[in-house]
Amino acid sequence: MHQRRSDLPVSPTVLKRWSTRAFDGREMPHEDLLTMLEAGRWAPSAFNAQPWTFLYAMRDDDHWADFLSLLIPFNAMWASTASALVFVVSDTMPDVGKGPAPSHSHSFDSGAAWAMVAWQAAEMGYMTHAMTGLDFERASVQLGLSPTVRLEAAFVVGRQGDGAQLPDYLLAREEPSDRKPLVEIALRGPFPNGI
Ligand SMILES: Cc1cc2nc3c(=O)[nH]c(=O)nc-3n(C[C@H](O)[C@H](O)[C@H](O)COP(=O)(O)O)c2cc1C
Secondary structure, eight states: OOOOOOSSOOOHHHHHOOOOSOBOOOOOOHHHHHHHHHHHHTOOOGGGOOOEEEEEEETTSTTHHHHHTTBOHHHHHHHTTSSEEEEEEEESSOBSSSSBOOOSSHHHHHHHHHHHHHHHHHHTTOEEEEEOOBOHHHHHHHTTOOTTEEEEEEEEEEOBOOOTTSOHHHHTTOSOOOOOOHHHHOOSSSOBTBO
16 A cells, blocks of 8 residues: 655645545444544634534444445445444534524535544544435434535544455555645636636
């Protein structure tokens, strides 16, 4: 497995995080997951609205199988070996002091929270993998979401396994991916000719 290499010297934790599908199928301490979610709690958000909520199942919870069934079958297949499954939902109408009002950035804010969870997990030697391959309709009912709450994504957490349970085509994809060059995504000024 190759190591990720950045062009500039970023924190090693940034490069350590990648989305495996090979988890070890074991339980993890509840406290460890809570520590990761605590990191998400400290994410920045517009007006400090903190529009995110994490709805989670540990693999020994009674609702683990129910939660897992909300993933599309492809995702459920490999995610079933993770230790925790978390749905990230955001409040589209947070109340930041003047009553509930539409938020421009609830998804952006919740994405920031997920990123901090993933960062903390990587720091602690855990792997995470986000998913939007979900049965959104059924999840919305089963998770008890009100119409103003948006299901953003789910992610799993666990320890790296050997992937023995994965089909060959997925085992072959157990490699950290690369990225677009920095010059393509960071422009000093506006787009030169429109998009
Ligand atoms: C919002 C989001 C949704 C994703 N959905 C899925 C998914 O449904 N199934 C899957 O196998 N991977 C999914 N991924 C993982 C991405 O494919 C992966 O993050 C991307 O290829 C970059 O690789 P890396 O995370 O290993 O750096 C998702 C990632 C994000 C952030």
